[in-house]
Amino acid sequence: MRQAAGIAGGARRALPFLFAAVSIVVAWQLVVWITKPEPSILPPPGAVVASFGHLIANGELPRDAAISLARVFSAWLLSAAVAVPLGLLMGSSRALERIVNPFVELLRPISPLAWIPMAILWFGIGEAGKIFVVLIGAFFPILLNTIAGVKGVDPVLLHAGEVFGCDTRLSLFRRVVVPASMPAVIVGLRIAFGTGWAAIIAAELVAAQSGLGFLIANGMDVLRADKVLVGMIAIGVLGFLFDTLFRFLQGRFGYAS
Amino acid sequence: MQPAPDTGKPLCIARLTKSYESRSGGTLAALGPVSIDVEAGEFVVIVGPSGCGKTTLLHLLAGFLAPSEGAILVGGEPVSSPSIDRAVVFQSYALFPWLSVIENVEFGLMRKKLTGERRREIAEFHLRLVGLQDFANKHIDELSGGMKQRVAIARAFAVEPSILLMDEPFGALDALTRRLLQRELLRIWQEQRRTVVFITHSVTEALFLADRILLMSCRPGQIKGEWRVTEQRPRDVTSSASVALEREIYALLDEELAKTFGQEGLRAT
């Protein structure tokens, strides 16, 4: 009974997305019919679908997608491993925040993409450079959301913690501040995955021999607009799927605060 | 299990004052001087107009704030920081939303040297006391306001404090839920005697609950009136004795309300 309601609810939420996807394809097809562009400029949807099937069958698309995802995940995890603890500490300690905040505010406006040339100079075009770029892209959303989470902890919860047995700052931090900040941390992780996903594609466009960014760049070099579009669609779909997954986790573990 | 047949500890508040630093650099006298003696196991209700320093007083008793002058003694020991021996029930419940209902009740038992099994037993006992045994594993945000406050009451009694501090605990609830919880609180308190300091702005609530009612003047709050309520519980607040007392309290309270409006009027000009 409840499950049926859940499925119906899911369908109701998915419907607008389906509508958007169909509208895009229809508009695209109409443009092709009306303007009759060269297939190397804008191929019809049908040709791209065929290309999609072909690139999946020959293993190229799954391989590149897996490589991009692996890069994003490892860099995002590394970033979180530093940014979450740092953010928790910065949110709790005025002194630490005063020292570290200027660094954050000076470095944050520099887009991760602006780091790509330095990443290539420092790390070459190996994995390390790309991980570095994503790490920077993912770092600030996690850090800033975590700090905001800690600072936004309801003071009455801190009082409750103090009354009910947290008699040191450390135990209050561990038993109240950290769990109370988790919803904000999860939001930061979700946003960071999105910025990391954008950053990895950009880094791969410039300096890579694999990954979805490379697939697109390569498609352009050989004047295969269909391949470029397949890469773009894969980026969009995967980005959307992971964002949906994070939203689900947020609803599951991020209690309403 | 049986709870310890404790009756709480006496509370002694001696010439207590609190001023806050205002942003403009001056000081704002929020409370006092106030001197109150509460007997062990006594249920004291403090009534006063909004802004008179009730929450300030409660935060001083809890140890969240340090007094500007004066002293607070619980069972002869001075209060210096928050302690599990002075449990608080907050108006906004202050439950931990990442924990289940029973885990919230267990929260305060972690520091006591108890086995996990014993902890669970105590928590279950107190959940049963507030009638929420069937909600032990629910999430906090699945509960109504009245249920949340019952969990908070269970959490407070579970740590077997000497003193229970309650700051307008039923202020956010609708009238009927409020009535129900007042009854439940009295029932539990009669089973497990604690010293209670209960703050409210409802005279009716004070008449229904208190052994003794203290009326606070407008800011800086001082004790302006004191009444011992001797009527047997459960009380009928519509009885002629209650109504007479209510009228007496309102007479003094109205003077304070007039002054509060006077203050606010002055501030507005």
Ligand SMILES: Nc1ncnc2c1ncn2[C@@H]1O[C@H](COP(=O)(O)OP(=O)(O)O)[C@@H](O)[C@H]1O
């Ligand atoms: N942290 C604070 N800093 C400055 N002024 C405060 C602070 N807390 C309360 N006050 C002031 O002290 C007075 C008493 O407040 P409070 O104790 O909350 O009153 P009540 O609980 O009776 O409504 C009010 O005028 C309020 O504005």
Ligand SMILES: [Mg+2]
């Ligand atoms: Mg108040």
